[in-house]
Amino acid sequence: MMWKIVIITGASRGFGRACAVSFAKSSAFQKDHCQFILTGQDAAQLNATAEEINAVRTSKDALTRIKIVPANLSNLDGLEVAAVELFDNLLQPGEKCSEISFISNAGSLGVLAPVGDNTHKLSAFAAAINLNVTSTLFLSSEFIKRLPQSFD
Amino acid sequence: MNVSSLAAIQPFESWAVYCAAKAAREMFHRVLAEEQKKITSPVKNLLVLNYAPGPLDTNMQKEIREGLLVDAPTREYFTQLKANDQLVDANVSSERLLKVLVDAQFESGSHIDFYDLDAK
Numbered sequence: 001m002m003w004k005i006v007i008i009t010g011a012s013r014g015f016g017r018a019c020a021v022s023f024a025k026s027s028a029f030q031k032d033h034c035q036f037i038l039t040g041q042d043a044a045q046l047n048a049t050a051e052e053i054n055a056v057r058t059s060k061d062a063l064t065r066i067k068i069v070p071a072n073l074s075n076l077d078g079l080e081v082a083a084v085e086l087f088d089n090l091l092q093p094g095e096k097c098s099e100i101s102f103i104s105n106a107g108s109l110g111v112l113a114p115v116g117d118n119t120h121k122l123s124a125f126a127a128a129i130n131l132n133v134t135s136t137l138f139l140s141s142e143f144i145k146r147l148p149q150s151f152d
Numbered sequence: 153m154n155v156s157s158l159a160a161i162q163p164f165e166s167w168a169v170y171c172a173a174k175a176a177r178e179m180f181h182r183v184l185a186e187e188q189k190k191i192t193s194p195v196k197n198l199l200v201l202n203y204a205p206g207p208l209d210t211n212m213q214k215e216i217r218e219g220l221l222v223d224a225p226t227r228e229y230f231t232q233l234k235a236n237d238q239l240v241d242a243n244v245s246s247e248r249l250l251k252v253l254v255d256a257q258f259e260s261g262s263h264i265d266f267y268d269l270d271a272k
Contacts, residue, residue, distance in 0.1 A: 015205055015210060015242050015245065015246065019250075022249065103155070104154050104177075109216065109219070109222075111221045112167060112216065113223045117223070120169075124169075129173060132173035136180075
């Protein structure tokens with residue numbers, strides 16, 4: 001059984017959710033078995049994204065599998081576990097992947113003020129860089145490491 | 153695909169942290185694209201895209217208009233964008249992104265902006 005796989009961070013709302021629905025609706029994906037792995041902080045919102053995916057998957061023969069991974073990607077302590085949840089063991093025995101996409105969307109604004117402004121604090125720098133840079137780069141690396149798994 | 157921003161490649165006053173973060177992500181993925189061009193097995197054709205979705209009408213945008221950690225000029229600018237109906241619908245942007253991905257005609261590692269796709 002051939003599967004197309006789509007992994008999206010920040011999938012609970014906004015652009016992440018929009019991407020999930022666009023993949024699900026795409027004519028390039030309608031006839032294929034599709035697996036979606038969705039991560040974000042809000043489990044209820046991730047489930048709502050899952051419902052929107054299911055609503056547009058109209059082909060009777062194409063299966064849809066959705067995995068919800070609630071996670072706070074700005075928390076470095078949980079990142080390695082999150083990477084395993086997102087990228088490991090995506091296929092059952094006998095299944096193969098025909099195409100895999102990773103949409104690295106999760107992000108935050110950080111403090112929006114001139115560099116010397118008093119609103120800039122060390123903890124805010126760390127949080128913004130941890131989420132937007134550290135976890136993003138780490139997850140892309142983890143994704144690449146596990147690619148052979150899906151295609152061997 | 154890395155969700156990027158015009159802020160990744162252009163400086164905007166008050167946006168130093170966001171610009172720096174987006175620039176870091178963009179360059180990392182450009183390097184990844186170069187590395188992947190040399191790999192032919194077991195995964196063929198891994199394409200890397202830096203996509204700037206445009207100023208989206210989402211919660212993040214709302215945070216800019218209403219947030220505590222946003223300076224006044226920035227809040228004003230984006231409140232105007234919203235008032236003038238110049239924000240981009242997230243679904244419109246994601247549909248354009250899907251077309252780019254499915255067509256797969258882009259140079260891996262490139263930066264594509266929502267507004268680049270206007271005429272198409």
